Amino acid sequence: MRLTERYSKETGREYALRMLKDNIIHLDLVPGSMLSENELSSEMNLSRTPVREALIELSKVKIVEIYPQKGSAVALIDYKLVEEAIFMRNVLECAVVELACKTAGEEAVMQLNENVKLQEFYLENRSPERLLKLDDEFHRLLFHITGKDQVYQLMDSITIHFDRIRSMSLIAVKDLKTISDHHAIVDAIAAKDGVKAKELMEKHLSRYKIDEEALRKEYSEYFL
Amino acid sequence: MRLTERYSKETGREYALRMLKDNIIHLDLVPGSMLSENELSSEMNLSRTPVREALIELSKVKIVEIYPQKGSAVALIDYKLVEEAIFMRNVLECAVVELACKTAGEEAVMQLNENVKLQEFYLENRSPERLLKLDDEFHRLLFHITGKDQVYQLMDSITIHFDRIRSMSLIAVKDLKTISDHHAIVDAIAAKDGVKAKELMEKHLSRYKIDEEALRKEYSEYFL
């Protein structure tokens, strides 16, 4: 398990959760491997309590499995869950972007444009981590300006299934197309063209397609 | 706080969660009231641990607020969150019913029909609790037959905001219209008419409209 520093105001539970998610997404905790509350606790210099609370939360979205009195494990990759994550994201993102066309004011459009401008900047300056962060931020922003933060948070919790296989397939999607997609989406919102925006979003999200069969062959031991 | 019996195989955490949800929905724990882990523990004959775990889970969907080192409280009614719950439900249910038209086989349609038949039966026999349960089951079934159980579960977690104000407005919506809606939806699925099914679902969900202003007047002290 790869550990990074604990933030100053972060509680033990939040820290444990962050570490576990990171390590699961990047396969440092490999799918199917057993997790011991005791081991994790001592590794992270915490007691069982905060670690356990983090594991419970992760088990809610089935990325961690808890077998009472037996043990816990990182869930194997269940492609059905990956598809659920993709489905949920597609449906909600499209609905939100359509809604944004109806409700977004000048201020909101400006925020979106600012984000896209920064994406262009960091593309030139080759900073993929920052680009990834801005990409996430862009989508989060769409939910925020339409007042759907809680919906985003719930959707985000299941996205971990998708994030994990995305990290396996080594996609560094952050390219020109992605950014021009974002640009077009903001334009559609500014023009209040709901149909167009929805269409663009659908196309945009389809870029994240992953070759399931290839992954399944290469990492068959990670799959359910 | 109104308590019911603990199921045999239920863990303490599950029991605490069930009790808290029930009491919050039915306003036995009134919006804005403080919650003490200690009090709740002794009331439910549990220790703080399982109660605390339940509270943490409820705080994830903002129905309970935890102020570190200060206390916890039942969240006041934030109509924005209610709207988020309604939005999420509308969007996902429509998408799912549309999907069901593409994928549902004979077996699935039969399950749906069986459910509707039971609804008709319990309508005649005047058993509103059972009708409510069948209604929930009907919608859950749509997610199940399309393989979106996890999506349902996440959506369901935020629905508590809606359930709470629904219980305030004393809606016993379980009438003929509801059931005939269900019937029509199943027919559309059987006929694989996605557009129609979506339309019907939208109309169906719109029946649950709640008069916000009236509630806000009557229970202003419960609102944010």
Added chain:
DNA sequence: TGTCAAGCACTAGTATACAAGTACGCTGTA
């Protein structure tokens, strides 16, 4: 050698003890 049973080592679930931080009231002083 094969089989079965007892025990041990592990797990998660729960209870309890302790730490750290907050709010509020009381008391003493000006």
Added chain:
DNA sequence: TACAGCGTACTTGTATACTAGTGCTTGACA
């Protein structure tokens, strides 16, 4: 009387101790 400051009684966060249940291992016996 007003106000400052300390102390107390609460809170949640964390650590640890205990309970109960699982499965594997080991050893005795047929």
